[in-house]
Amino acid sequence: MKYLDEVRVIKDREEYANEKVFMGMEGTIMHPEIRNRAFYVIFSEVGTGEDIADIPVRIEDLELVSESNLTFEEVCENVIKGFPVLVKDGYIIDTEGKKRNKIPYDYNS
Amino acid sequence: MGVFDGIYDWIEEAVTDEKWIMRESRSALSLNTDRNLRYDPPTCSICIAVNKCWFRWDKMPRGTDPLIPHALHPNCKCKIIPVSAPQKEEIEAFCDIRKFNEYIFAAKGIENGKIKLFSSWGYTINHSEMLKDEFEKQAAQQYAEGEYQLGKLDSEGQRINIKIELWSPYLKKIVYFVSGWMVLPNKGLSCNTPYGRKLK
Numbered sequence: 001m002k003y004l005d006e007v008r009v010i011k012d013r014e015e016y017a018n019e020k021v022f023m024g025m026e027g028t029i030m031h032p033e034i035r036n037r038a039f040y041v042i043f044s045e046v047g048t049g050e051d052i053a054d055i056p057v058r059i060e061d062l063e064l065v066s067e068s069n070l071t072f073e074e075v076c077e078n079v080i081k082g083f084p085v086l087v088k089d090g091y092i093i094d095t096e097g098k099k100r101n102k103i104p105y106d107y108n109s
Numbered sequence: 110m111g112v113f114d115g116i117y118d119w120i121e122e123a124v125t126d127e128k129w130i131m132r133e134s135r136s137a138l139s140l141n142t143d144r145n146l147r148y149d150p151p152t153c154s155i156c157i158a159v160n161k162c163w164f165r166w167d168k169m170p171r172g173t174d175p176l177i178p179h180a181l182h183p184n185c186k187c188k189i190i191p192v193s194a195p196q197k198e199e200i201e202a203f204c205d206i207r208k209f210n211e212y213i214f215a216a217k218g219i220e221n222g223k224i225k226l227f228s229s230w231g232y233t234i235n236h237s238e239m240l241k242d243e244f245e246k247q248a249a250q251q252y253a254e255g256e257y258q259l260g261k262l263d264s265e266g267q268r269i270n271i272k273i274e275l276w277s278p279y280l281k282k283i284v285y286f287v288s289g290w291m292v293l294p295n296k297g298l299s300c301n302t303p304y305g306r307k308l309k
Contacts, residue, residue, distance in 0.1 A: 004211050019261075028212060030301055031265070036154060040265050042289075042302050049222030050306040054289065056265050068211055078205070 001059070001087040003032035003075045004068035007041060011061040019053040026065055030054065032075050034084040034092060037107050059087055059107050072097075129194050129255075130169055132179065134160035135186035154264035156187050161294035162267060163195060165255040170262050181262075195296050200249035202290075204300035209237035213303055223304050231279035240275075240303070247273055248290055248298055260289065267292045268301065272308060 001007060005028070009016065012023045021027075027043035038056035045052055075085050076095040086093040090104030103109040134156040159170060159181075169189070172180040179189045213223045214234035227233075232240065251257060251271045260268030270287045277284050285308040289301040 004207060004215075030208075030212075036264055040301075044221040044223065046220060047222045049224075049226050049304060051289065051302055051304075054261070054268065054301055056263065066216075068215070070207070070211065074207075078203075 001029065001039065001062060001064050002068070002070065002072075002085060003029055004070060005029050006065040006068075007039070007057075007062045008065050009057060009061055010063050013058075013061065016055065016057065016061075019055045021053050021055060021057075025052075027057075032077075032079050032085050034059070034087070037092070059092070060105070128166050129163055129192050130166055130179070130189040131161060131163050131192045132156075132159050132169075133188045133190055135188070153182075153185075155181055155262060156185060158264055158266040159262070159292065160187075162292045163192060163296050164267075164292070165194075168255060168257060168259055170259060170267050194255075195253050197250045197253040200253050200296050200298060201293075202245040202249040202252070202298040202300075204241045204244045204248070204303065206237050206241045208300055208303050209240050210234050226304065229279065230275065230277035230284055243275070244273060244288060244300060244303060247271070248288070248300065252290075252298055257290075265291070269298075270305060273303075 006026055007029060008026045009021060009023050016022065021043055025043050027041040029039045030042045031040040036056065038058045039062060040054065041057045041062070042054040043052045044050065072086065079085055079095055082094050082096055084092045084094045084100050090101075090106075092100040092107060094100055101107050101109045134153065164170070169179060170181060171178045172182060172185065174180055177185075179185075179187060181187065213227055214237065215224075248271050252269070257269040257271050260270050262268070269290050269292055271290055272285060273288045274283050274285055276282075287305045287308055288303050289305040291299045291301055293299055
């Protein structure tokens, strides 16, 4: 998962529900950086294109729907060196290509 | 005269004069960090997210205590510093062109309707560069004039809504809508979403 990928929410949480975001909703990752182990996702209404919510969603609560065409280098443009930007095979990867968690899929490790 | 006499004088002045303030987070100072350098959830992540962000006094993020309106939570140690109103040339408004050519005009745009809207106004992926420039110009101007609405505030930062006016070559009229931006430190703005909703 990375910047401008389309993602789906796979877990309900109160913090999401408060923003009218529920399991199954699809949105787009709108910031390249991963902050606080969450992607910033915008959810839009199908048809009108109006935005419903823009919230940070925890990595473990997202699954990939469709990938953007951006390469790793393109994702890292305008991002401060060393900042995490990508999730691949259960690992958070920073702009240097380093893994930020020790145990795959345990993003707090 | 007490130690704290007059401490809010400038605030009252600010209210009447629509002055600008810059937030300064003590957490950011003590941790020697800011929103661009901190990856782990920090203490007071919301305060750090708006550290060194500029707002017009009457449109700044506020807490619930009317005596310390800028305190975003109990025991908030953030300060607000009066600053001169920014000029539009000083505002660094950034709209990633990929928000147009990889989002609005990308295949996924068909599903959420944004591409349909922009197409109906006469714009295609070939106008991405022009749209980026226009959005940045208008956002900088509107923000400098204090013409923005506060949106959601969380650890990502303070969202603001800015009205965009766009000439539609198809409709032969100006269309108005709201775009979503994030306030960044030191007079910076970053476009979250070029099209948030139609203007109500």
